[in-house]
Amino acid sequence: MDQVVTTLLTTMSEQLGAMIAVLGAGIAAGFAGSGSAIGIAIADEAASGIMTEDPGKFGLALLLLALPGTQGIYGLLAAFFAILKVGLLGGAAVKVTIWQGIGIFGSLMPIAIACYYSAVAQGKASAGAILLISKRPEEIGKAVILPAMVETYAVLALLLSIILMNSIKL
Amino acid sequence: MAQAERYGYTVARLRAMGHRLLDSGVFQRMLDAEDLQGALKTLNETCYASWLVEMKNEGAFDEAIEAELSYVYREIEQFAPDxxxxxxxxxxxxxxxxxxxxxxxxxxxxxxxxxxxxxxxxxxxxxxxxxxxxxxxxxxxxxxxxxxxxxxxxxxxxxxxxxxxxxxxxxxxxxxxxxxxxxxxxQKGVTEWVRGRIDAENIRNLLRLRRMQVEASKAAGFLHEGGIISVDKLLSLMGEPLESWGRLLAYTDLTGALSQLQDVSDFDTLIVEVEKALDEYVLRVVEAARFSSSAPENVLYYLWSKEMEAKNVRIILVGKANGADRDVLRGLLRHVNG
Structure with a gap:
């Protein structure tokens, strides 16, 4: 019995680092994806509202609807980087210590948190921009730029997450 | 559910419905029409067209206006969360x-x-x-x-x-x-709008009472509680010259409406001007909501704008039916902004 427990604990300690990294990847993709879904839903409400009156605005609204979706892609990208780094997507086996796992987990937090909040905020900004094009469709250029400014902070978070992840030597 | 999610669709749809509101160009064309028939012809190019078809005779335009208003109320009732x-x-x-x-x-x-x-x-x-x-x-x-x-x-x-x-x-x-x-x-904005309407009604009543030279003690019963300006404050205006009302109420947003009291000589013109300014004041109370994509007050803003539009149409058509002067009618029109 003691031997079984010892084997179990040894296996766990060997794999715990990688699993913490995987947890981080899951949180990053999950939070960023959820933020995008909420953001798109907020913009969707506004788009449905103007399309009830003017279905011809679909093309313009679609462009603005897509904007909060990018955060979900960033989250997924960061999660792929993390699981690639710990060798779970093929290639040579990589040994990840608990501290390295915690490091990778921490490096994924900027993308998880910033993408969640920026996607929701971008959804609201897109909804506002959709109202703008309902009255002035010719201002679509400006209408896209306004919510796109929220995107900056999701991009910065992605950048930081990648830099932090690369700084962890395995 | 968060307010943004509850009102996102409603506000967007109302904003799109704003295109249906008649703009100053349509009112101008109606004013420029030779007679009632010409004004109705212009109105026939707008959202009122479907109701004008059902009109029994030219004089029954009030039914068409009521039908359009009724349709808008029904439509908004269907999708407004509250x-x-x-x-x-x-x-x-x-x-x-x-x-x-x-x-x-x-x-x-x-x-x-x-x-x-x-x-x-x-x-x-x-x-x-x-x-x-x-x-x-x-x-x-x-x-x-x-x-x-x-x-x-x-x-x-x-x-x-x-x-x-x-x-x-x-x-x-x-x-x-x-x-x-x-x-x-x-909803704070809705409460403020009702308080604004009470204030507007109180000022309107106060002016009428002033014209009838009613004593301040008897005027109290005709003023309603619940406005931004207290009934006591309003009653104190009864003893003041009309020109100073704007200054005495300078702490409220009503000063703009009351500025009309400065330079109008006869009471009838004054009441008409102030009534118009008060209608626009009620709209201004909820005007800030137009910059929000989720403010519930947008419903009130749209409905009040529609009411003003109907009022303008009625003023022009009644005026045309009675051969009123175009400039006089223009002066009576309310501002409509979708």
């Missing part, structure tokens, strides 16, 4: 109908005719339901405090034959019920 907001806007029509019915009853008692043609279908309660309640003297199902108020008004008439007092009581009830409904909605 139906009570539409109820709030329709409530004055219920009280108008009650006044018409009561006056008809009083007229009948003195050998006159009933004026049910003055009833409107814009209220929350159908005219048939109100008539049935009054004829069967069964007021149990009447909402908005009318259950107790109608017998009260009938008793008052039997005692004093004072129609002004009955109207005063009904107006008092209307504004208190609007306040109650707004409070139930728990």
């Amino acid at each position: 139906k009570a907001m539409v109820t709030l806007c329709k409530m004055p029509y219920d009280f108008h109908n009650v006044k018409v019915l009561l006056k008809s009853v009083f007229l009948q008692k003195s050998g006159g005719n009933r004026r049910w043609d003055l009833l409107t279908r814009l209220g929350n309660l159908s005219p048939e339901f109100l008539i049935e309640s009054l004829e069967s003297e069964d007021y149990r199902l009447l909402p908005f405090g009318l259950r107790g108020m109608i017998p009260n008004c009938l008793a008052q008439w039997d005692q004093s034959h004072d129609i002004l007092e009955i109207e005063r009581r009904l107006d008092d009830l209307l504004f208190s019920q609007m306040g109650v409904l707004a409070a139930e909605l728990e």
Whole structure:
């Protein structure tokens, strides 16, 4: 019995680092994806509202609807980087210590948190921009730029997450 | 559910519906028309067209205006998350109908005719339901405090034959019920709008009382509680010259509307100008909501704009039917902005 427990604990300690990294990847993709879904839903409400009156605005609204979706892609990208780094997507086996796992987990937090909040905020900004094009469709250029400014902070978070992840030597 | 999610669709749809509101160009073309027929022809190019087709004769344009307003109320009621907001806007029509019915009853008692043609279908309660309640003297199902108020008004008439007092009581009830409904909605902007409407009505009443040279002590009964400006403050204006009202109320947003009092010489023109400014003041109370994609007050903003549009159409058509001067009519038009 003691031997079984010892084997179990040894296996766990060997794999715990990688699993913490995987947890981080899951949180990053999950939070960023959820933020995008909420953001798109907020913009969707506004788009449905103007399309009830003017279905011809679909093309313009679609462009603005897509904007909060990018955060979900960033989250997924960061999660792929993390699981690639710990060798779970093929290639040579990589040994990840608990501290390295915690490091990778921490490096994924900027993308998880910033993408969640920026996607929701971008959804609201897109909804506002959709109202703008309902009255002035010719201002679509400006209408896209306004919510796109929220995107900056999701991009910065992605950048930081990648830099932090690369700084962890395995 | 978060407010942004509840009102996202509604605000966007209202913004898109703003395109249907008649702009100053249409009003100008109606004003420029030679006669009523020409003005109706221009109106026929707008959202009123479907109702104008059903018009029995040229003079029945009021029915078309009512039909369009009724359609818009019904449409918004279908998608507004808080139906009570539409109820709030329709409530004055219920009280108008009650006044018409009561006056008809009083007229009948003195050998006159009933004026049910003055009833409107814009209220929350159908005219048939109100008539049935009054004829069967069964007021149990009447909402908005009318259950107790109608017998009260009938008793008052039997005692004093004072129609002004009955109207005063009904107006008092209307504004208190609007306040109650707004409070139930728990939206600050909606409460402010109702308070703004009460202020506008109080100023309007105050000017009329001033013209009738009513004493301040007797004027108190005609002012309604619940506005931003207290009744005491309003009563104190009765003793002040009209030109100073704007200065005395400088701490409120009403100063813009009251600036009209500075440079108008005769009372009739003054009342018309102030009424117009007060209508625009009520719109301004909720104007800030236009910059939000989720503010519930957008419903009030749109409905009040629609009311102003209907008022403008009515002013032009009545004016054209009576051969009124184009510039006089232009001066009476309210600002409409979708």
